[in-house]
Amino acid sequence: MSWTDERVETLKKMWAEGQSASQIAKELGGVTRNAVIGKVHRLGLSNRVGGGKDEGEDEAPAVAAKAEPAARPAPEPRPEPMAAAAPRPAPERPAAAAPAAPSNVTPLPIRKAIIPAGQPLPPQPSANEISPEALASVREVEKHAKRLTLMELTERTCKWPIGDPATDDFWFCGLPSLPGKPYCEAHVGVAFQPMSARRDRRR
């Protein structure tokens, strides 16, 4: 595949958003993360500041381990306009984090609008008719959860949210996810239930 305008555009957009090279490569398809990084450099947009959040990046002045013929042309000291506010008015009665309804797969649906307040919480189809043992194992597993933050999640970490998203008491499971699944074994057990296993609702 080649770098069509469209693909370059996607690359630029995602890179600006702070997506990793591998994520971009997967999105584009037909290229490796190396290709993406190479292109990024050729496009001259290596310094990813502004929109996204910074990774663990140091501003080491290009450590030249070996004898480098070319000298550093421009020692440009540039200020870093850090901007990371986290305004978060805590709602009085936040909805409990309970996914259990994974319908999409492409974009991670981890961002769920926080329900401000009010009596009628939307019907949460979870934590209700789940095999007791599954629930038990979940409880158990969550003790050992790696407590990853959103940005620490990868393709193979369990993305099950634990705790209250409206507080600091919130993290993601982070245990090894089942191949091809978004959750670890325990959480898959409560997330993906055969329709047959839930046959009540007699009302």
Next chain:
DNA sequence: CCCTGATTCGC
């Protein structure tokens, strides 16, 4: 081991 970006260099 998983992952990240950076750099080099043959093509």
Next chain:
DNA sequence: GCGAATCAGG
């Protein structure tokens, strides 16, 4: 220009 291989690191 491209990107695999490699490097350097978390």
